[in-house]
Amino acid sequence: MRTLAIMNRVIKELLRDKRTLALMFLAPILILFMLKLMFDTNSTTNVTIATVDLDGGIRTELNDAKHVSAKDYTSLKSAKAALKDEKVDAIVKQNGSTYDITYANTDSSKTTATKMAFKNAVTTNSITQMKSTIALLAKQSGARVQTANGATMQVHNHYNYGDADTGFFAKIIPLLIGFFVFFFVFLIPGMALLKERSTGTLDRLLATPVKRSEIVFGYMLSYGILAIIQTAIIVVVAVWLLDIEVVGNIFSVMFVNIILAFVALAFGILMSTFARSEFQMMQFIPIIVMPQIFFSGIIPLDSMATWVQSIAYILPIKYAGDAQSQIILHGNSIFNLGLDIGVLLIFIIVLTTLNIVGMKRYRKA
Amino acid sequence: MDTAISLTHLVKKFGNQTVLKDVNFNVESGQIVGLIGPSGSGKSTVIKIALGMEVSDGGNAEVLGKTMPNRQLLGQIGYMAQSDALYDSLSGYENLKFFAQMKGISKANVQTEIEHVTQVVDLQDDIKKRVSGYSGGMQRRLSLAIALLGKPELLVLDEPTVGIDPALRRKVWTELKAIREQGRSILITTHVMSEAEQVDQVTLLLGGKVIAFDTPSQLKEQYQVSSIEDAFLKAEGEL
Ligand SMILES: Nc1ncnc2c1ncn2[C@@H]1O[C@H](COP(=O)(O)OP(=O)(O)O)[C@@H](O)[C@H]1O
Numbered sequence: 001m002r003t004l005a006i007m008n009r010v011i012k013e014l015l016r017d018k019r020t021l022a023l024m025f026l027a028p029i030l031i032l033f034m035l036k037l038m039f040d041t042n043s044t045t046n047v048t049i050a051t052v053d054l055d056g057g058i059r060t061e062l063n064d065a066k067h068v069s070a071k072d073y074t075s076l077k078s079a080k081a082a083l084k085d086e087k088v089d090a091i092v093k094q095n096g097s098t099y100d101i102t103y104a105n106t107d108s109s110k111t112t113a114t115k116m117a118f119k120n121a122v123t124t125n126s127i128t129q130m131k132s133t134i135a136l137l138a139k140q141s142g143a144r145v146q147t148a149n150g151a152t153m154q155v156h157n158h159y160n161y162g163d164a165d166t167g168f169f170a171k172i173i174p175l176l177i178g179f180f181v182f183f184f185v186f187l188i189p190g191m192a193l194l195k196e197r198s199t200g201t202l203d204r205l206l207a208t209p210v211k212r213s214e215i216v217f218g219y220m221l222s223y224g225i226l227a228i229i230q231t232a233i234i235v236v237v238a239v240w241l242l243d244i245e246v247v248g249n250i251f252s253v254m255f256v257n258i259i260l261a262f263v264a265l266a267f268g269i270l271m272s273t274f275a276r277s278e279f280q281m282m283q284f285i286p287i288i289v290m291p292q293i294f295f296s297g298i299i300p301l302d303s304m305a306t307w308v309q310s311i312a313y314i315l316p317i318k319y320a321g322d323a324q325s326q327i328i329l330h331g332n333s334i335f336n337l338g339l340d341i342g343v344l345l346i347f348i349i350v351l352t353t354l355n356i357v358g359m360k361r362y363r364k365a
Numbered sequence: 366m367d368t369a370i371s372l373t374h375l376v377k378k379f380g381n382q383t384v385l386k387d388v389n390f391n392v393e394s395g396q397i398v399g400l401i402g403p404s405g406s407g408k409s410t411v412i413k414i415a416l417g418m419e420v421s422d423g424g425n426a427e428v429l430g431k432t433m434p435n436r437q438l439l440g441q442i443g444y445m446a447q448s449d450a451l452y453d454s455l456s457g458y459e460n461l462k463f464f465a466q467m468k469g470i471s472k473a474n475v476q477t478e479i480e481h482v483t484q485v486v487d488l489q490d491d492i493k494k495r496v497s498g499y500s501g502g503m504q505r506r507l508s509l510a511i512a513l514l515g516k517p518e519l520l521v522l523d524e525p526t527v528g529i530d531p532a533l534r535r536k537v538w539t540e541l542k543a544i545r546e547q548g549r550s551i552l553i554t555t556h557v558m559s560e561a562e563q564v565d566q567v568t569l570l571l572g573g574k575v576i577a578f579d580t581p582s583q584l585k586e587q588y589q590v591s592s593i594e595d596a597f598l599k600a601e602g603e604l
C-alpha cells in the first residue's frame with residue numbers, strides 16, 4: 001500500500017520534470033541515430049594507389065579491382081609529394097622483383113584494402129602469365145592442354161546474419177542497447193533518491209511508520225515502469241527505424257534489457273548512498289558506467305588478458321550483452337540463456353537487499 | 366500521569382565531538398515542553414535520538430512507553446524537522462496526501478484531516494499550488510500541517526515558527542494549546558524567547574547538559590530575572 005503511494009508520488013514528480021523525461025526518452029534515440037549515420041557512411045573504402053615503375057600487368061589488375069584506382073607516377077619524388085598532399089593513399093614502387101610499398105596509414109582500413117588489392121593483383125597477374133606460358137608451351141609441343149579458361153569460377157556468398165551490407169554497426173547495436181539502458185537507468189533514480197536525502201524529505205519519510213523496504217520497492221517500481229517504457233523505445237528504434245535484423249524474438253530482447261534495467265536501477269540507488277551531491281553522483285560515470293562499455297562485448301573478450309577477462313564476470317552488462325548477442329545475432333531462444341538471466345536476477349536480489357539494509361544509516365529501525 | 370518522552374543519561378558523539386554529555390528530562394502527557402539552547406547546543410540531536418533517527422552512544426530514550434528506535438510507534442508521532450523537507454514539484458495538497466498515506470491514516474479520514482490541518486495553518490487558498498511557488502513562511506506552515514496530520518499522541522516540532530508572521534504564530538500557539546487540552550503532548554524547540562514563556566516546562570540545554578528544567582515562572586525566580594530571555598543569558602554567562 002505504502003509502496004504504491006511512494007510509486008505514485010515518484011512518477012508524478014517525474015512527469016513534471018520535462019528535462020529528465022526528455023533525457024530518458026529522446027537522448028538514447030538521438031545517439032542511436034547518430035551512430036547509425038556514422039557507421040553507415042564508412043562502409044566502403046576507396047583507395048588511390050600511386051605506382052612507380054610498376055609492371056604493366058599488375059598495374060592493370062590493380063586498377064581493375066573494385067574501389068581501387070591506380071595512378072602512374074614517373075618518379076618516386078612526385079609520388080611522395082602526392083602522398084603528402086593526401087592525393088594518394090599508398091605508393092607501390094617496383095625494383096626488379098622487389099616491391100616497395102609506402103602507406104599513408106592515416107586510416108587503417110585503407111592500408112588493409114591496399115594490401116589486399118596489391119596481393120590480389122600480383123596473384124591474378126601471375127596466373128595470367130602462367131596461362132599464357134602454358135599455352136605457349138602447348139603450342140610448341142603440340143600437346144592439348146585443358147586450361148580453366150572455359151569454366152568460369154563462381155563464388156556464392158551466404159550470410160548467416162544480415163546481408164552483404166551488414167557492418168560493424170550491426171554487431172555492436174545489441175551491446176549498445178544494453179549500455180544505454182544501463183547508463184540512463186543507473187543515473188536518474190540514484191539522483192532522485194539523493195535529492196530526497198539532501199532536501200530532508202527522506203528523513204521526514206523515515207519519521208513515519210513506513211518500512212525501509214517499502215521505500216526501496218516504491219523506487220524500484222516507479223523507475224522500473226519508466227525503464228520498461230524506455231527499453232521498449234530503444235529496442236523498437238533500433239530494430240525498425242535503424243533496420244537492425246533480429247534473428248531471435250524481439251520480446252526476448254526487451255526482456256533481457258528490462259532485467260538489465262532493474263540491475264542498473266538497484267545499482268544506481270546503492271551508489272547514490274555513497275554520494276553527497278548530484279555532482280558526486282556524476283563522478284561515478286567514469287569509474288562505474290564507462291568500464292561497462294569495454295566489457296559489454298564490443299571489444300571481444302577473448303582478445304584480452306586472462307585477468308582482465310575475469311573482471312568482466314563481475315559486471316552485469318557482460319551477461320546482458322552475451323544474452324542479447326545470442327538472441328539478436330544467433331537467434332537463440334531465451335529459454336537457453338538461463339545462466340545469463342539467472343546471474344542478472346541474482347544481481348537484482350543482492351543489490352536490492354543491500355539497499356534495504358543500507359537505509360539503516362538514516363533510520364535505525 | 367503518563368510520560369510521553371523519557372530521556373535518561375543520553376550521550377551522543379559525532380567523531381570526537383561530544384555533543385550530548387548527559388541529558389535527562391521528561392515530557393509528561395498533556396504538557397508542552399520547550400527545549401531551548403543556543404544554536405549548535407544539540408537540540409535537534411536530542412529530537413533525532415528521541416525519534417530513533419540517531420542512535421545514542423549511551424543512555425536510554427523511551428517514547429510513549431516504548432524504547433526507541435521503534436518503527437510502529439512513529440505512527441503516533443508528528444514530526445516537523447528544522448528544514449522544510451517538502452516535495453517541490455507537488456502541490457501542498459499532494460504533499461499532505463502523500464504523508465497522510467505514509468502515516469497510515471485511514472482512507473475515510475484523509476480528506477477531513479487534510480482540511481483541518483490546512484485550516485490551522487491558514488493555507489486554504491494556496492493548497493492546490495505547487496510548493497515551488499510557496500514563500501518561506503508558507504513552506505514552514507505546510508511543514509507544520511504535515512506534522513499535525515492524524516492527531517498524533519506526541520508532537521515533536523523543531524523550530525516550527527521560524528519565518529511565520531506574528532498573527533499566524535499566535536494562531537499556531539492557540540492550536541498547540543488546544544492539542545494540549547486534549548491530553549496530547551508536545552516537545553518544541555525554539556529560539557524565540559516569547560514563545561518559551563508559553564510552555565509548561567522549559568528545558569535549558571547548554572554544554573551538552575540540561576542545566577535547568579522548570580516551569581517558566583520558577584525559572585525566572587531561580588535566576589531572579591523578569592524574562593526567560595534574561596534567564597537564558599544569565600545561565601549562559603554562568604557556564
Ligand atoms: N550528522 C552529524 N554529523 C556530525 N556532526 C553533527 C551531525 N549532526 C549534528 N552535528 C553537530 O552536533 C552539534 C549539535 O547540532 P544540532 O543538534 O543540530 O544543534 P541545534 O539544533 O541545537 O542547533 C553541532 O555542532 C553539529 O555540528
Ligand SMILES: [Mg+2]
Nearest residue numbers: 408409447523
Ligand atoms: Mg537545530
